[in-house]
Amino acid sequence: MRSFKEDEILVLLGAGTSCDAGIKNSNQIITDIENQLKTNEDWKIYAELYNYIKSVYYQKQLHKGSSVYEVNFNIESLVSLLNIIISIKDKKLDIYSFVGSWEKDLQPFITEEKSKHLATNFRERIIKSLRGDWLMPNNWIENSIYFKKLIDFKKEYDGNSLKIFTLNYDKCVEQNLKEEKIECGFDEFDKWNSKRYDYENTQSDYYLYKLHGSIDWKKKKEEQLTQFNGEISPEDLAIIFGISNKLQSYDPYLFYFYEFRIHCIKAELVICSGYGFFDGHINDVIKHGFAENKNKRLVVNVFDDGKNDKEIQKEISDKLLIDVGQIKVFNKRAKDFYTEDLKLETLSNLFPDNDEDLPVGI
Template identity: 25%
Template sequence: MAVRTACEESQAGSFDATVKSLVGTVPGEDPEGGPKAGNIERLLSLCKMRLELLSVMKETLKNAPGAAPQLGPEEVATAAEMERLSDFVELAEETILGKVGFVNATTELSAHADLLAKFGRRSPEKPRVRIFTTNYDLCVEEAALRLNAVLIDGFSHSARQRYNRDNFDHDIVRRRVGTARADFVDGVFQLYKLHGSVDWRRSGDEVFRSLEMDRSRGEPVLIYPRSTKYQEAFDAPYLDMFAALQAALREPDTMLIISGFGFADDHISSPIWSALQSNLSLNLILCDVCFVPEDLLEAGQHEIPNDMTKRNLHQKRILQLALHSDRRVTVLNGRFDDLVAAIPQLEGMTDRQRLEALLAKVNEAATE
């Protein structure tokens, strides 16, 4: 819907005309009489394929034996369609980029903050908790900022933050004055953004962090929703992120917690399923709204919409593992907020966490 609105506001051509030229029909109307939202991933995929086909047609016409020096009617029509589709794709991508840049200092992020706070109590002597996300937004970053948590995300801690995969090997320690002793700092996480981020930009071979929207200073680094996501995942820096995910899935005694992921991306779903097949010590908790049938619950207990027909192949496989008593697999019916609420609090707190909790209470009391 946002792309449709952007087309109307920018007068960049009819959204419905573009859809009809690619799909043959428009989505139609919703129950309230408004335009029905379509599948933007499918639409952008069709745009990409059509542009590639038109590019081949253009070269064929240009190099055909006896081709005239001036463009013929067919060549003019091909060039015009390529320009129209290119403008549409650029507008759609700019709209998507704008929509995912919604996070600011006032955004409600209680679930994200609670998740980081709970796992932040994990002993810093143990391997750092790794967060993998396909979201472009800055929810995790903003929540970490509010908690004074540290994210190791591949970017340098310099004025101009540049990406280098070697930065994932870094950690944060506290070195006390007058001693050689160094203690690992608590509340440190590794963050891997598998499809890029709203604040990543590329200029040449350099990837850096910036919210500047001027494309002349750097192109956005995002894997947009379309069928070529699998191929794009093999480009840097995405390849580093996916390599880290696959390595984590192969490690012994690993707990993988999944929420908000519908297993529609095969380049992520397949490694997870492969790990379940081969890693006997991998444990999986999958939280989704599609796992508990209505008839298994008492009346009034089921407040989350449930559609059993929308499970895809990987969700069905994982559910079958749970139904056949695979103790490694747990499926929960719920949203991200429900999952965070269900995660128990770790009993232990570090000295710094106790101090920060005390200072928070002191500041709250002082402002009353």
């Protein structure tokens, strides 16, 4: 069995890895919103605004050359465009973000935002729902117990710390590793500090990097980021929506993204669970990490009963420009992957017995 050194294994978690805990992924949340807009009187006032935003998003993607079937309109897309409307109203952003002839259709919504705060209220309702049933449903703690399999995996990776990067806002990792030596970036006063990731002078078994923020992160303007378990206003909730906002120029987002890049280069085994490869920034980092190293391996755990492993493997290979022989797909629910396959012995068998490159397609 291949032995792995420090920093040679990296774990990346996407929304699909939490679905078995009853936590909704982005597309499921959009479906729920659309149902609410049709059936719930409190939500119906946002229907016209929602339909406009969705139309704009599709139009922008089609202008970029995507087909209708390739467009992925999700909760991040929705909130990102709501933020743009609010920023235009506040004169913090020009109208250029919306394409061509759509500009004239946008003005009524900006005017309405000034008088009725429709976009602001819609965004607030969405964020409150995120911190409720969408990301913290009943029994999520009991249902997320399969995350404890990370502990068994770490024990096999004896003597080395496990670096876990997540795109999720939920707390499945923190909850299930709370009895372990895990570093989440916050000091004894619940203040975030990058020095917590000083690997030479810290002794943690796990390091967690929440690339897009967390439902318990709070940040007021000019104040330090804090971890907060109580009620957080939508304006102070420190999570990132929208691809255009992913590369924030301040910490912890900039720090975490830089760490992700560095560790992707160092890693020989990258394990992606529940990530659909729709984020260009994340894809670029993975692609760069695999450049010119044919011995690296990418393990992908997704669940798509409409495709077989080879189809998924080929799609990822085309997206990341990684040889198909470097990609291993586990097309199953995350709970099953954690229980059955997240074992160092299983994953070490994906590597060649010597330093020569594997033939293409093996």
